[in-house]
Every structure is written in C-alpha cells, then in structure tokens.
Amino acid sequence: MGKKDVIAPQANKMSRRNFLTTSAVAAAAFAVVPRHVLGGPGYVAPSDRINIACIGVQGKGHSDIRDVSPGNNIVALCDCDETKIASLYKRAKESDPIWYEQLKKARVYSDWRIMLKHQKDIDAVTVSTPDHTHAPAAMWALKRGKHCFVQKPLTHTVYEARALAEAAKEAKVKTQMGNQGHSKEGARLINEWIWDGAIGDVTEVYCWTNRPIWPQNIPQPKEIPSVPLSLNWNSWVGAAPWRHYHPAYHPFAWRGWLDFGSGALGDMGAHIFDHPYWALNLKDAATVQASCSKYNDQTFPMSSMITYTFPARENMPACKLTWLDGGLQAPRPEELEPGRKLGDGGGGMLFIGTKGKLMAGTYGSSPRIIPETKMKEYVRPAKTIPRSPGIHEEWVAAIKENKETTSSFEYAGRLTETMLLGNIAMRMNKSNQILQWDGPNLRFTNSEEATALVTKEYRKGFELDG
Template sequence: MNKLTTNRRRFIGTAGTTGLFQIVPRHVLGGPNYTSPSEKLNIAGIGVGGMGHANMLACAKENIVALCDVDHKYAAKSFEAFPKAAVYKDYRVMFEKQKDIDAVLIATPDHTHAVISMAAMQSGKHVFCQKPLTHDIYESRMLAKAAKEAGVVTQMGIQGHSQEGLRLICEWIWDGAIGDVSEVDAWCSLMYSPPGHAFWSSILQDRPKQGQSVPSGLDWDRWIGPAAMREYHRCYHPGSWRCWWDFGCGMMGDRGAHTLDSVFTALKLGAPSSIEGSGIVGGNAEVHPDKAKVTYLFPARDGFPALKLNWYEGQEPPRPKELEEGRNLHEQGGVIFKGDKGIIMCGVYGNSPRLIPETAMRAYKRPAKTLPRIKGSHEGNWINAIKSGTKASADFSYSGPLTELALLGNIAKRFPNRKLDWDNENMKVTNFDDANAWVRRPYRAGWSL
C-alpha cells in the first residue's frame, strides 16, 4: 500500500466533513495526515468502453493503473489510451491482485453499479459511480450507509452538480426570486425508440426468442452479473441495455437523475409521500415505456411549502403562458420552477437558468454568490476531494436519496394510475404490496451486495 493510500484513508477517517457545499479550513488540511494535492492518485476504471472512457480521460493527469471491462473489444480505446494500465475482465480479480489502487471509477450498466461500488468501498477505495447510482432503492440505501461507514470519498456522475447553473438556481430561489414554489414541471423529451432518440432506433420491444453468438472478447456471464441469466443478443450490449428493465433504469435513471438534481437541491427535498404514474405509452414487462408522467407529492419542509413535482418522459410539459412567443422550451429536457411570484426555467443539468419572461430576468437584482464554486470537471472535484479530505459535490449521502427519487418514479410507471404511498424510513409502499417487489430486486445465485 503506497503512502497516499495510507495517509488518505487515515485522514478521511478523522476528517468529519458535513454539508453539501462544505469546505475544510486550510489549517485542518495541514495536519500530520495531510498529503500534498500534488501527489497523484492511483485510479482504476471499471466499465471503460462507453461513458467510462470519457470519465477516464478526465482523470488522465492522475496515475491510471488498472482498467477492467468484460468486453475487451469494446474497451479497446481505453486500453490504447492508457497502455501502462493493467487490464482485467473481473473487478474481483483486480481488487485481489492489485493492491496499489486508491480510487475506482465505475461506468458499467446500471444493474452492476451496486455490487461493484460496494466491493470497492469494502476494499477501502474511493468511488466515482456513474448515474444512476443503483438499479433499485435498497441498493442505494445500502451504498450510502456503506460509504459513511467506510469513510471513503464518493461521487455520482451527475456533472451538473459541480456546475454554475445549479448554484444560481439555489441562490435565486433561496433569495425569494420567485416566492414560494409549490409546483415544478421537469421533463425529458427523448425516447429510446423511433421517432425519438435515434441512437436507440434498433431496440427490440420484446425479449428475443433466440440468442446470438457471444462476440469475441466478451465475457457474457460477467456482463449479466447479478441479473437473471439470458442469452446474449446485440439488443442488450453494447449501449442498448439502458431501456431493458433487467439492466437499466430507463430515461428516469438516464436523464431524470440529471434533471431532478437542481430540484432536489434547491427545494431541499427529502423523500416524497406518494408517487403516481400515468399516461404510459409503449413499453412492457421487458422494456421501459416511451412516454410517461410521474407525479410526486412532498410534504412541507422547513421554509418550503408542500410540493407537487411532475416528471414528463418522452414529451414536453405544458408550455408556461409566461414564456414569450417564439421562445422554445429547452431542447431535450429541463425544469420549470413555479413560484407564487414568478418562474425559473433551466436546462437538463440546471444549465442556463432564467426567470421568465425575459423582462422579469432583466428586472431581477441578483443576490451575491454565496455558495462555493467548483473549478474544473466533476471527476476533478472528486479527485480534489480525495486529496483534501473533503466531501465531493455529489457524494453518496446526497446522490443515494436522489437516485431513490428517480427509482420511485420507475416503480410508479410499473403500476400506472395508482397512487402509491411511500414509507421512506421502512423503504415500503404501504397501500399496494405488489410494488414492493421492485424496491429490492432479487440477485442471481452467487451474487450478493
């Protein structure tokens, strides 16, 4: 174990950082457990053929010491980009053999996020996991708990949480720019099938009756992981796994985790009291629907009234009458915060927030910027947090509950036109027991969290 690993784990175990935007004073960082930020981390990547490749490139100034992917052909571009890194197919073998790893970046399909993140934290490694954090609510709750107990620095891949727009939205709403917010419309207008998101145009709507030959370089059993076994087919991998219930969290996990981030933070949300799905178009027991609406109800919170949150999937929400003629809603998705004194509209990642109409934006006297700003990338924020012993911007104590919110939306879509009452403390739908089968999904034999 190298000096950085030893010092970092000892420091984080005693740092006691709290709060989403907290900064630890410099005099604390100068203590005996402080390691210079100039020292490089030893980082491993797991699932580096898709988004994981971009994540690893964002970490390239550190030491990339290991790369793991069940499909070596798909991941070849990452292997080529980091030729000095050891290469693996099984993350368990990597953790057992390679003891110099300080931190792990995980960008596998949704259904394997939890088991890999848990194994990494139990090995004492800092973890960056792509969104959504997990495939079911129980997994999210367990990962947040494990991260706190392990004392490691964690981050979920919602880059908007490290950007300017989210902070502006918080400062404006907390300043009273639009008064009390009792309703929000959030949306993603993309779909996984035609005529929407073109990348997904070849998706099959039903499970193939016959499998295909497993491509060279792919370990299909490891790709399946804790999910129920099925034969390989190109409609699952690479890329198109996200629309299948067994592997992905659909558009709710894909874009909902990003889009609801600014709402969750600015309005200081906890768990909803109920959720209800409606307007389901397409989809079936195998794949997520093309269109849906999910309505969340939240109780009043300290300083905030009760809230109705409407999530529109595969479609846009009703156009606000305050939006000027000729001005469009944000392309692909965004949020409309409806206050009793005005409206704020922003894009998917909380980007480009504006009061509408534009005359209201021009008349508004913006408050001072009071929240700390993050320089650089979301991955860089995680790396800097490890080196300084602070929390990353979207650590698991925050991103776990945010992910649970998105996953509750998926449960509502499974049982449309039925209001589901949610007991957050006990992780249970109290008025329709069939829905609880989706709170914690079964694992294939040989897999556990």
C-alpha cells in the same frame, strides 16, 4: 479465477491471446507485494497521486478515465468487452500520446470482481457500467476501503441507493456520482435565486427529457446468436438474471431493459430532477403515481408521466413534481414569449412559484426567470454557494485534501432513492394507484407489490454484500 477474467499488462498491440490468461498465470501475477515495492524509487505518496482503477471504459467510462487521470495513476482498467479497451487505447493514442503510455501500464481485466479481490495497490475506483452493475461493483470497492466515483444513476434499485450511502459513511471514503450538471454554474444560480425568493414559494415543478433515444417497449429476442469472442458475457450479465447474449442488449441498447437499465428517468433524472431536489431541499416523497404508454414486462415504456408529491420542509411549502419523457413536455407557460424555446433541445425544467416562474435547460443550463423583462429587472443575490472545478476534479480534490464532494453518495443516494420511486410507480401503472411512500422504512404503506420492487434478487457470485 478463470478465462476471460484478467488481461496481462499491456503490450503495444492487443490480441485475443493476451486478453485471456489462465488461472495459474493470473494467480502468479497477483502475489501480494508491498506498495513501496510496487512504486519503486519513484513511488509517490497516495496524497499526491491516487492509484485509480476504472470499471467500464467506453462512453462515459472513457470521459471518466480521461478526467480523473491528470496527476494520478491509472493502475487498472476493466471492461468485459476487449474491443472497448482497444478503442480506448486508439482514442488515447490519437489524442494524447502521453496519456496513452500511462494507460498501457495499467493491468487490464474483464471481471471487476477479480480486480478488486486481487489487485492491492488500488486507492480509488470509477464505475461506468450499465446501471445494474453500479451498486455491486461500488459496494465491493467500498467494502475494501476504496474511494468511489459512480456514474448516474447511482444504482439500479431504491434499496441499493440506501445501502451504498450507508456503506460509504461506514467506510469513511470520498464518493461522487457522475451527474456533471450538479457541478455547473447553472445549478448554483438556480439555488441562489430560489433561496433569494426570486419567484416566491415554489409549489410545482415540471422536469422533462427527450429520452428515450434507444429501443423500449420491444419483446425479448428469441434468437441466440454466438457470443463475440471479445466479450465476457457472464461478466456483462453480472447480477441480473441470466439470459443469452443478443445485440439488442449490448452495446448501449441495455438502457431500455428492466434487468439492465433504468429507462429515461434513470438516464436523465440525475441531470434534471437533481436541480429541484437540491434547490427545494427535497427529501422523501409522500406519494408517487405514474401514467405510461403501452409497455411489456421486459422493457420501459416509450413515454411516461410520473407525479411526486413532497411534504412541507422547514420554510418551504409542500410541492408537486411532474416528470415527463418520450416526447411529453411541460405545458407552455403564458409568460414565455412567442418563438422562445421552453428548456432546450434535450429537455429542461420549469419552477412555478407564487411570484413567478423560472426555467432552465438540461443539466440546469441557462436558468432564466420568465418573461425576460422580469429576468432583467431582477437584482441577483451574492454568489453564496462555492463554485466547483468539475464533478471529477471535486472528487479527486476531496481524496487528496480531505474535502467533501457535492454529489456524495449521501446526497446522491437520497436523490436516486426518490428518483427511482418513479420507475416502481411506472411498473405499477396498470393499477393507476397513488403509492404512499414510507422513506425511513423503505416501503409503500399501501402496496406490498410495489414494496417488493424496492429491491431485487442477485445472481450468485454477484451479490451486493461484496
């Protein structure tokens, strides 16, 4: 344990001094104390209040912390950039002073490994970091018996998705991926209508997004600027191969870099790809092929078209799913009335069945059979899928009431595995090869080069084994 690892329990004002503590002070702070002592006279059983540690506090991290806080204890906050902690406090103080006071009681860290190794009162963990840190942080938590909520995409590689699903099953904890559209009404309507036969047998699906909205197809910077004093750069790089700090990576610009992000597909696939995956009971793809715009060996391309094929499933026929990003979009169906938007401003999906077509926006919002005359004629079936209180609320209730979540690592792991096959195909774009996938064995039967991309190497100290 060293500098930039632990921040002492918060004073009213954050400073460089209280952000960095020596290893001696940090070690003293974490003598093992029984939980009933930590809780004191007002200790509440874990079944009533969950002790939650949050890794990553800005962007989706902020909303994750906010949405899991009610009725629970935020006992630890971790972010490698102290300015993000300060921003969280500022926003909390302005929006909800009571929540702000709760957050101030949490221990603060800049290295999630130190937090998970030494703080013993944690029941559950949220992970809202760049993609490359999702699996290592979640795996370390699972190995210690913590319930886990991980932002989308669940993992950075196909192998990690399988590994997390298996680890979660072994740990017997409650898990959830943060693809909030999965909990919305639109997702359930799409399923119920398709299962009702509203558009017949679905044989083809298009999914598209307006992403990327960040830089891609750019060269690796040659400049080596100074690391900001507020930033624990070693912790930020984490499991990825070491490289020098540059603002081209942090903050936010990491999504386009192969070592850190998952591109447009990783960012929005869990929100859009999710709906046909669920509604059509998809499992392992049979094949995947990509066609991309020009790109380099450091970043994702500015646009891509990725085609998956799936075998027949039970009473559903074989189907093809095409993913489009970077300004590409599904062909406009002739059934769609002039002047009417296909999907929404952020993207959408189009299901093509033997008896009709159904479209929806990003997150599965506003599903409609097209044309609208058919939508009005359609007699909707009974609502058979339980409605969700929300993606975070589901997870909290699952922990407290021993319920199941709908985007658990079992489901989200399979979805992420399939989704990220597209990124492997994209990296194999130069060959324009149709890759044949053997899901049970996590390998491509016709490409050793592609199979090598199913997993990756981990920098020492950030290995996946926890």
